[in-house]
Amino acid sequence: MGDLFLGIDLGGTNVKIGVCDDAGGIKGRVSIPSQADRGPQDTVNRMADAAEMIMENTGRARACGSGLPGPLDLERRTLSRANNLPGWIKVPYPDLLGKRLGIPTFMENDANCAAWGEYIAGVGRGTQSLVLYTLGTGIGGGLVINGDLWVGASGGAGELGHMTMDPDGPPCACGQNGCLEQYASATAVATRWGKGGARECFDAARAGDAGAMAVVDWAADALALGIANMTRVLHPEMIVLAGGMAQAGTLLLEKVREGVRKRCFPAFFERIRIEISQVSGDDAGWLGAALWAARKVDAHAIREPTGLR
Numbered sequence: 001m002g003d004l005f006l007g008i009d010l011g012g013t014n015v016k017i018g019v020c021d022d023a024g025g026i027k028g029r030v031s032i033p034s035q036a037d038r039g040p041q042d043t044v045n046r047m048a049d050a051a052e053m054i055m056e057n058t059g060r061a062r063a064c065g066s067g068l069p070g071p072l073d074l075e076r077r078t079l080s081r082a083n084n085l086p087g088w089i090k091v092p093y094p095d096l097l098g099k100r101l102g103i104p105t106f107m108e109n110d111a112n113c114a115a116w117g118e119y120i121a122g123v124g125r126g127t128q129s130l131v132l133y134t135l136g137t138g139i140g141g142g143l144v145i146n147g148d149l150w151v152g153a154s155g156g157a158g159e160l161g162h163m164t165m166d167p168d169g170p171p172c173a174c175g176q177n178g179c180l181e182q183y184a185s186a187t188a189v190a191t192r193w194g195k196g197g198a199r200e201c202f203d204a205a206r207a208g209d210a211g212a213m214a215v216v217d218w219a220a221d222a223l224a225l226g227i228a229n230m231t232r233v234l235h236p237e238m239i240v241l242a243g244g245m246a247q248a249g250t251l252l253l254e255k256v257r258e259g260v261r262k263r264c265f266p267a268f269f270e271r272i273r274i275e276i277s278q279v280s281g282d283d284a285g286w287l288g289a290a291l292w293a294a295r296k297v298d299a300h301a302i303r304e305p306t307g308l309r
């Protein structure tokens with residue numbers, strides 16, 4: 001039997017915990033409430049208990065990976081802070097959890113985990129480079145380059161939602177103006193439409209509502225512009241659209257493909273595939289984190305014999 005890996009997706013409301021094999025085959029999973037207000041140790045204890053219960057059925061995992069909302073300090077192995085986990089400041093999260101589980105424990109940005117999951121077990125299988133956009137409340141991003149996750153100098157790479165589209169645009173929570181997520185996130189679509197959520201806006205557009213279609217076009221245009229700019233730097237084989245709004249399906253996908261095509265050098269565009277994510281949204285976070293732990297635990301054995309990362 002091959003190795004098993006434990007993955008954890010720590011969100012503001014729920015923690016999703018699962019066990020998979022090294023190809024992403026799902027063996028077991030559970031969701032528990034985060035209750036982050038009780039503090040990190042309480043949440044970590046309940047996560048570890050739930051993980052032990054899954055592993056009683058699946059067998060023991062070799063390593064654990066956690067997908068977390070940033071910013072992370074990978075060098076100090078701390079979660080600096082997280083908007084959806086109030087009061088969690090400079091938490092030595094992987095060590096707290098690793099102490100309870102007794103296996104090597106890693107953390108990574110949640111959108112990076114989603115990108116890695118699509119690369120190993122989703123639509124990106126067989127590619128060597130992909131760029132993933134998570135289109136939800138905000139916009140996250142993850143980069144796989146030459147078969148490895150690209151996290152940048154200290155873990156800050158892939159913030160695709162904060163690419164500046166218009167320096168005079170609407171203010172963003174990051175402190176800048178006119179970031180991509182002010183135009184192409186589910187929040188931006190819902191705000192501009194003003195009659196419901198992003199999903200309702202897409203449904204209305206498909207049903208022939210011209211106002212809703214204009215909002216979809218506006219968001220798709222911005223996303224296509226962001227993607228076209230990114231491709232001039234990275235020219236990845238594949239661009240993956242993930243998150244709640246990507247699940248709106250072919251309407252957004254077709255508009256984004258057309259928008260990117262118009263803005264890219266034709267010879268380059270021919271070699272870029274733009275696809276919807278395949279790993280289900282409920283599994284994307286924990287599965288990608290588990291598969292990232294599978295990657296890290298071997299790299300760690302080779303490159304970092306004395307200290308955990």
Ligand SMILES: [Zn+2]
Nearest residue numbers: 162172174179
């Ligand atoms: Zn921003």
